Amino acid sequence: MNLCLKPLFSIIVISFSVVTAGYSAYAQEQAEVQVFGDWQVACGDGEPCRMSQTVVQTSSRRLILQMRVLKSEEPTALLTFPLGILLSTGWQFQIDARQHTLLPFEICNTEGCHAGVRLTPNLLSAMKRGNNLSIKFLDASETTVNPVISLAGFTKAYEALQ
16 A cells, blocks of 8 residues: 655645644534444534544543544545654554554644544545554553554445535
8 A cells, every 4th residue: 555645745634733623622512423333523614524533541531542534635534642652663554454554653732643644545445344443653661552443434424524
C-alpha cells in the first residue's frame, strides 16, 4: 500500500487539526450526532460532517486514541494520540490480519500528537470489509500501546457523511 504524505496533505491535516481542536467543544454542543455501530457521525451548522471513534483508558478516562474521518475529494483520517509518546518510532496500523503499515507522527499541540492518513480507495475498501483497525505506538517509557478501533458501523457511518 503506497501512502505518500505530500506537503499539501500535511497542510490539510494541520489545518483540520487546528480547526477541529478549537471547534470541538462548541460543535459537541451544537452538532447533531448519529451512531452507527461503534462510530459517531456529527454534523454541525455550516460545518462538514465528520465521523469519529475515541478510545480512552477506562480507569483514568485518559485519551488513548481518537480517529476522525472527513469525507472529501481526498478522504482523510486524522488520528490524535496522547502527549508523552515516543515520536521517533512512528506508529503502525493494521486492519485485521493484513500487513501493518508504519507512518510518522506529524505534529503535536496541546490537544495531543496528530497523524493523518489519506484514505485511498484500497484502504477505504479494506476498512469497510474489516473488523478491527489495530494501532501500535510506544509511550515515553517505550511500552507498547495497542488501541483497537472497531470497524463495526464504519461503512454506514462513512455513507452518512455529507
